[in-house]
Amino acid sequence: xxxxxxxxxxxxxxxxxxxxxxxxxxxxxxxxxxxxxxxxxxxxxxxxxxxxxxxxxxxxxxxxxxxxxxxxxxxxxxxxxxxxxxxxxxxxxxxxxxxxxxxxxxxxxxxxxxxxxxxxxxxxxxxxxxxxxxxxxxxxxxxxxxxxxxxxxxxxxxxxxx
Numbered sequence: 001x002x003x004x005x006x007x008x009x010x011x012x013x014x015x016x017x018x019x020x021x022x023x024x025x026x027x028x029x030x031x032x033x034x035x036x037x038x039x040x041x042x043x044x045x046x047x048x049x050x051x052x053x054x055x056x057x058x059x060x061x062x063x064x065x066x067x068x069x070x071x072x073x074x075x076x077x078x079x080x081x082x083x084x085x086x087x088x089x090x091x092x093x094x095x096x097x098x099x100x101x102x103x104x105x106x107x108x109x110x111x112x113x114x115x116x117x118x119x120x121x122x123x124x125x126x127x128x129x130x131x132x133x134x135x136x137x138x139x140x141x142x143x144x145x146x147x148x149x150x151x152x153x154x155x156x157x158x159x160x161x162x
Contacts, residue, residue, distance in 0.1 A: 007152035008036035014159040015046040020095035024050035028102040032148035078130035081121035096124035105138040
């Protein structure tokens with residue numbers, strides 16, 4: 001958590017500067033993104049919460065994303081990350097949402113993505129953006145930390161208008 005705190009502090013500062021709110025839908029980061037945000041003193045001013053969407057059942061139940069909506073693409077893509085971000089924003093009515101999806105390792109996903117592959121999406125008043133990270137590593141814990149740090153940095157950059 002200590003390594004993630006500076007990333008989260010920058011994200012919280014960007015959100016507070018604009019008096020805006022955030023909610024997170026993550027999967028392979030396992031809750032580290034939300035935990036890092038909530039570790040920042042004063043986070044309650046802008047963090048509304050986070051969910052770990054790790055299974056198809058959770059995706060359907062929490063985000064209401066049907067199997068039919070997933071036709072033509074797979075999880076662990078920017079398209080899916082954007083869909084998660086949009087749907088969470090619709091459901092919880094925050095200014096911003098951050099979504100993460102990926103394959104932490106030690107093996108790749110059943111869809112052919114290698115370990116260390118993650119996609120992030122941010123949706124908010126400034127529009128929507130998505131990006132992909134490839135760490136090239138297979139260590140699960142290292143990838144979870146790397147995914148969380150990169151997602152927080154991507155959020156900060158997007159909220160700040162960069």
